[in-house]
Amino acid sequence: MTTRREFLVLACGAASIAAARKAGAQIDPNQQALRKAAMQEALRRVVGDAPVRRGRVRLELPPLIDNGNSVPLSVAVESPMTLSDHVKAIHVFTEKNPQPDVVSAHLGPRAGRARLSTRVRLADTQTVLAIAQLSDGSFWSDSAEVVVTLSACLEEGLI
């Protein structure tokens, strides 16, 4: 016979597992696959077949985001920014937004420092990716995992 206490412990456990599952799958699997393909396509457009190495880039985002409609984001790339060795472009991509592209900045040695600060929208808990294209043709990247509690783009019927 289940005591009242045991029943409550089981019920709470089941409820929290269900909540966790729901949080993990805010987007249905079909759409997830489509967005993954879109992301690959966007990456190919920027990078081509060149390898992307991790490092030199620092992507700064708050790890926990209350409101996905306006998220401060900054990207800094280690580079001397001289005529012969500088950052040509900084691209930011997201995994689960309706479109993978977020922002592309084109700069040169006259920027002095390879740094971009802006505010973006994030639709879901996901990984954000920053890629820097250097003047020697190499690509460097950094990614950040963020948890979004109130997502952008999902306010249907509110207006």
Add this chain to the structure above:
Amino acid sequence: MARAIVNVPSQAKRGEIIEIKTLAAHPMETGFRRTQLGELIPRDIIRRFVCTYNGAEVFRVDLHPAMAANPLIAFTTVATESGTIAFQWAGDNGYAVTESASIRVE
């Protein structure tokens, strides 16, 4: 109402790296939202931002719907000579705004 704010230091030493902050007033409608009747709200965003220093382009940004409303763009440039730093925003529905700031370099 189209308006933009830029923050550029009024003077700098030659060769100094200066920070520039820009903010454009724009709703950045994504094109993914719907009204209560289920109609898609058409996209209306700023597509491009360009910064020129005495006529030479120093910084350019391509914007997408994932940029927050009233897009903030902060970046740096080297103060090379006295003159004008000009900013241009261009977007959907013929949106075009220009702003400029003068800088004295010693």
